[in-house]
Amino acid sequence: MSKIVVTGYGIRAPGTENIECFRSNLMRGICCLDTVTNLTYKNETTIVGLIEDFGIDDSSHKEYRRLPRTALLGIAAGKEAITYARLHHVKNKRIGVFFGISLGNTGSQEFQAAITHSNENKYRKIPITFGHLSNTHSITASISYFLGGNDVTKTITTGCTSSLEAVQDARIYLKSGLIDIAIVGGVDSPISKAASFVFSKTNVLPLNQSLEEGAIPFQSTSKGFAMSEGAGVIILEREEDAQKRGVNIIGEIEDVVSNNDGQPIYSQDTSGDQLLKALRVVVKNRRPDYVNSQALGIQVNDLIEKRASYELFQHEVPFTSIKSMIGNPFGAVGIMQVISSLLSIEYGFIPPTIRTNQKGFEEMKIVRNLIVQQVNSVAITNHGYGGNNAAAYIKRR
Structure with missing residues (x-):
């Protein structure tokens, strides 16, 4: 069976304008989050990850002007990945596009305004494009x-696992020979009062916590996660095709496994059995150099990571989470974990989980400071609303 390899990547994230910036932020442990008060019911502070400039001027192409923020983010990340993989002059190849999206455009001003206008019965104020704004x-x-x-x-829209499951689907298409190249990514721009109100009611936002207190993975005093936005894209090919093109191979996506908790709506499997099952399948009794964890500062989720650390690795394998730096960009987070893992392999480092004091997770081997070493393999864990779990195993080629 053909190996599926990565030949390009691109990203737009809070405080992150390109791949080189992302690598620098990961290695230096830069927090790209901010506290705001304009999203909550009683003007409490909450923590978010916002993008100010994502590298595409919407006036540079007349068709860009009508595109929502999510599309522009995805295009910007995709163009960087395509340039890296030297796809501009590829001809006579079947190119598939697979994107993971969770809440999509719900955080955009246009979407929120349309909802307000409809509630006020302002028919003429509803844009004709709203059908597309509401369709992921x-x-x-x-x-x-x-x-x-x-x-x-x-x-693919399976909550926060969406973009990792997009990688899973793309691998299947490539291995079956249905396509030759896959452009695979994730994007979300969900930050809004509506989302903030909902997550506040479920007690998973770090209200009135500072950056020293909240949205911190592997810390029992963190009250929740940081809502974030962003986009990431990788280029996947069969190894033999990439070799024929003479392009740099960054790493191999050896396996991706997903499943569901099997719980009814509004419920969650707090045991973590299904996530452990997916991780066990991709790891295959091996010990990766580290686990790029989905931990995000919600205690029920982070404790599942603690269980995985003990049951699969006896707390001997390092765990880290990039969400302490960029927050949780919902459907885009899985692909960002993939990209950060590929950077680890290419440049030889394990990024830290910044800001954590590790309280409540003392037994785990949490990476709190940058580790510079050769990285040959990384396991990734991912979990999302709706009960989907995903795990991946990425290797040096």
Whole structure:
């Protein structure tokens, strides 16, 4: 069976304008989050990750002007990945596009305004484009058009696991020979009062906590996670095809496994059995150099990581979480974990979980400071609303 390898990557995240900036932030342990008071019911502070400049001027192309923020983010990250993989002059190849999206455009001003206008019965104020603003696949279709997708275009929407499961689907298409190249990514821009109110009611936001207190993985005093936005894209190919093109191979996506908790709506499997099951399958009794964890500052989720650390690795394998730096960009977070793991392999380092004091997680081997070493393999864990779990294993080629 063909190995599926990565030949390009691109990213737009809070405080992160490109891949080189992302690598620098990861290695230096830069917190790209901020506290705000304009999203909560009683003007409490909460912690978010916002993008100020994502590298595309929407006036530079007349068709960009009508695109939502999510599409522009995905295009910006995708163009960087395509340049890295030298895809601009590829001809006669079937190019599939696979994007993971969770809440999509719900955080955009246009979406929120349309909801307000409809509630006020202002028919003429509703934009004709609202059907696409509310449809996550329209985001992927727009990104695919501008990035040169010419075959299958798919949107995977399984909560925060969406983009990691997009990688899973793309691998299947490549291995079966249905496509030759896969542009795989994730994007979300969900930050809004509506989202903040909902997550506040479920007690998973760090209200009135400072950056020293909240949205911190592996810390029992953290009250919740940081809502964030962003986009990441990787280019996947069969190894033999990448070799024929003579492009740099960054790493191999050896396996991705996903499943569901099997719980009814509004419920969650707090045991973590299903996430452990997925991780056990991809690890195959091996010990990766570290685990790129989904821990995000919500205690029930982070304790599942603690259980995985003990039951699979006897607390001997390092765990880290990049969410302490960039927050949780929902459907885009899985692909960002993949990209950070690939950077680890390419440049030889394990990024730290910044800001944590490790209270409540003392037994674990948490990476709190940058470790410079050769990295040959990384395991990734991911969990999302709706009960989906995903795990991946990434290797040096």
